[in-house]
Amino acid sequence: xxxxxxxxxxxxxVWDPELTxxxxxxPAAAPxxxxxxxxxxxxxxxxAGQPEPHTMSLATADAEGLPDVRIVMLxxxxxxxxxxxxxxHSRKGGHLAARPYAALAFYWPVLGRQVRVRGPVATAPxxxxxxxxxxxxxxxxxxxxxxxxSEVLDSPEELTRASEAAWELARREPDTPAPSWTLYxxxxxxxxxxxxxxxxxxxRLRYRRSPRSSREVWSSELLWP
Ligand SMILES: Cc1cc2nc3c(=O)[nH]c(=O)nc-3n(C[C@H](O)[C@H](O)[C@H](O)COP(=O)(O)O)c2cc1C
Numbered sequence: 001x002x003x004x005x006x007x008x009x010x011x012x013x014v015w016d017p018e019l020t021x022x023x024x025x026x027p028a029a030a031p032x033x034x035x036x037x038x039x040x041x042x043x044x045x046x047x048a049g050q051p052e053p054h055t056m057s058l059a060t061a062d063a064e065g066l067p068d069v070r071i072v073m074l075x076x077x078x079x080x081x082x083x084x085x086x087x088x089h090s091r092k093g094g095h096l097a098a099r100p101y102a103a104l105a106f107y108w109p110v111l112g113r114q115v116r117v118r119g120p121v122a123t124a125p126x127x128x129x130x131x132x133x134x135x136x137x138x139x140x141x142x143x144x145x146x147x148x149x150s151e152v153l154d155s156p157e158e159l160t161r162a163s164e165a166a167w168e169l170a171r172r173e174p175d176t177p178a179p180s181w182t183l184y185x186x187x188x189x190x191x192x193x194x195x196x197x198x199x200x201x202x203x204r205l206r207y208r209r210s211p212r213s214s215r216e217v218w219s220s221e222l223l224w225p
Pocket of ligand 1: 071
């Protein structure tokens with residue numbers, strides 16, 4: 001017997017009070033810039049027990065402008081932007097080379113919160129990518145050394161062989177460079193914070209960087225939910 005997807009879908013709900021606490025959010029008291037609010041919401045997601053709050057959707061567009069999306073890890077968020085790492089020769093790496101612009105989405109259901117970030121993406125200097133990788137686990141290095149991300153895989157055995165060699169190298173020489181592993185920084189020109197509300201009066205606070213300023217000058221406004 002097949003699963004009745006529709007029945008399952010109608011049995012599920014969003015923000016079950018047993019699992020979710022929807023905090024009050026006063027946008028009038030929000031900081032003038034998005035980074036401190038992101039940092040605060042991130043810490044609150046961690047404190048509330050949100051599993052894997054540092055995973056995010058990364059949307060890119062191909063050379064024709066067609067969209068694509070996948071999950072990656074957040075490596076940092078600071079004055080230089082929101083950072084993530086991947087292979088320059090992966091599908092998304094090709095997209096970013098052709099169109100250096102992306103969008104991120106975080107969803108932290110235990111607090112009914114979503115954050116969306118959009119902006120141009122720059123490649124960090126290779127030395128920073130190396131330092132970022134060195135600071136991570138042997139598994140991260142092994143995965144970076146396995147390489148060929150997004151190429152067609154001829155057989156599972158081929159992956160096992162390449163991965164075993166990469167794990168061996170990662171353990172023996174933890175400073176081995178992974179040349180195509182690249183650190184990217186998205187410098188937002190727009191960041192939106194969404195706080196869910198039980199009466200569906202969700203709060204959406206959008207920050208936009210002033211186009212007339214190269215300095216960090218932000219304006220913010222509310223959006224209809
Ligand atoms: C929880 C999770 C975290 C991931 N983190 C990364 C990451 O940080 N970097 C990365 O290249 N791929 C990561 N992936 C794999 C990507 O989702 C994707 O499969 C891969 O990068 C190839 O994407 P592409 O073909 O669009 O380039 C992660 C996947 C999951 C499920």
